[in-house]
Amino acid sequence: MRSRVARKAFALGSAGVVALAIAGCSQSTPEEEAAQTNLRIVEKVQIDENGAEVKAAEGVAPADPAGDGKATCPPVMIAMMGALNGPDAALGINIKNGVQLAIDKHNAANPGCQVQLKTFDTEGDPQKATGVAPQIVDEPFIIGLVGPAFSGETKATGDVFNQAGLVATTASATNVTLSENGWRTFFRGLANDGVQGPSVANYLKNTLGHKKVCVVDDSTDYGLGLAEAVRQTLGPVADSACNISVKKGDKDFSAAVTQIKGAAPESVFYSGYYSEAAPFVQQLKDGGVETTFVSADGTKDPEFVKQAGESSKGALLSCPCGPATGAFADEYTQKFGQEPGTYSTEGYDLGTILLKGIDSGAITRDALLNYVRNYDGQGVARKYQWTDKGELTTTLIWMYDVQ
Numbered sequence: 001m002r003s004r005v006a007r008k009a010f011a012l013g014s015a016g017v018v019a020l021a022i023a024g025c026s027q028s029t030p031e032e033e034a035a036q037t038n039l040r041i042v043e044k045v046q047i048d049e050n051g052a053e054v055k056a057a058e059g060v061a062p063a064d065p066a067g068d069g070k071a072t073c074p075p076v077m078i079a080m081m082g083a084l085n086g087p088d089a090a091l092g093i094n095i096k097n098g099v100q101l102a103i104d105k106h107n108a109a110n111p112g113c114q115v116q117l118k119t120f121d122t123e124g125d126p127q128k129a130t131g132v133a134p135q136i137v138d139e140p141f142i143i144g145l146v147g148p149a150f151s152g153e154t155k156a157t158g159d160v161f162n163q164a165g166l167v168a169t170t171a172s173a174t175n176v177t178l179s180e181n182g183w184r185t186f187f188r189g190l191a192n193d194g195v196q197g198p199s200v201a202n203y204l205k206n207t208l209g210h211k212k213v214c215v216v217d218d219s220t221d222y223g224l225g226l227a228e229a230v231r232q233t234l235g236p237v238a239d240s241a242c243n244i245s246v247k248k249g250d251k252d253f254s255a256a257v258t259q260i261k262g263a264a265p266e267s268v269f270y271s272g273y274y275s276e277a278a279p280f281v282q283q284l285k286d287g288g289v290e291t292t293f294v295s296a297d298g299t300k301d302p303e304f305v306k307q308a309g310e311s312s313k314g315a316l317l318s319c320p321c322g323p324a325t326g327a328f329a330d331e332y333t334q335k336f337g338q339e340p341g342t343y344s345t346e347g348y349d350l351g352t353i354l355l356k357g358i359d360s361g362a363i364t365r366d367a368l369l370n371y372v373r374n375y376d377g378q379g380v381a382r383k384y385q386w387t388d389k390g391e392l393t394t395t396l397i398w399m400y401d402v403q
Helices: 013-023 030-036 091-110 126-137 149-164 177-182 193-207 221-237 255-264 276-288 304-312 324-337 344-359 363-372
Strands: 041-047 076-082 115-121 141-147 167-170 187-188 215-218 240-243 267-271 291-294 316-319 377-380 383-385 397-402
Touching: 013 149, 041 193, 041 304, 076 091, 076 126, 076 344, 091 115, 091 324, 091 344, 115 126, 126 141, 126 149, 141 344, 141 363, 141 397, 149 167, 149 187, 149 221, 167 221, 167 344, 167 363, 177 187, 177 221, 193 215, 193 221, 193 267, 193 316, 193 397, 215 221, 215 255, 221 240, 255 276, 267 276, 276 291, 276 304, 304 397, 324 344, 344 363, 344 383
Parallel strands: 076 115, 076 141, 141 167, 167 187, 215 240, 215 267, 267 291, 291 316
Antiparallel strands: 041 397, 316 397, 377 383
């Protein structure tokens, strides 16, 4: 999941007071309500760019980071870079945990090749990321990177990793333009917003038959890029009377709610992150807006459900991220005490690819970069093979719902 700019801690503030007042006798916080109702984000259907269902591939075993247990290597490190603190930290932590699981499985099986994970917190802030990137490239033991996590920080640091020849595999940055910078070290581990936007737009228009959709973006690189793809694909279905931009960090969406209520759309597509999507969907419900709330990978995290409570029920969420299944899901849950979240599978898969490269003897930055460039293999989430621009050769989108 999608520039992610400076984050400020999520708080209910006055919006929460209004919501409680409207709710009347309710004494529960949204978090308590979500816990009481056990709402969850559940995979619904995999779709193509026309919004049509595509059956998920079955029977193909994903790559195993443990390998054959015979690997030998000198001390090397894999870096993970992304938001590990702040209101959107859950997305970065999901990736970190996925990479950590892959490394732990590898190290347990290969006593002759112990790989260390070194994490770098950016809080999802492009300005902070520019200070972190030199730290990564200046650490000689780091030969591969899973990250940056968000589009804004990837845009701000891509040249640094490119000049250093350090392979940078992102599990979540989806802005289309990232692969158009000529970076030879950039590899995107999921579909970009040029795929996600048309897919979800066509799902709303063609599959669900919606005739009027309000599109709201959060003014970030991620939100604007995805919203533009959605608006273009929807065409006249994207109602110009409720073409709205808000700001990252906003808490009060009353003006947008009033505008949307007046338009009376069949759905609202919010292009942004869960820390704003949660109060937004609450205020839509409290304002009496009867519509389907739709968002994308930046919102598809249990934190959205936790923060929005009952207001999140029935929300549709698109994501280029694959659902966690099989042994991976069980191992992740056992290790971290929670189910895999958004991008956990991508973090695990990309970590596995880097580890397989190390096991093959690619123990320098140049060698590991070349290994990834020529990689072709199945992961938990999908098949991984890249074009010369660092885009996947096969891209599909999943739709999830809150139930």
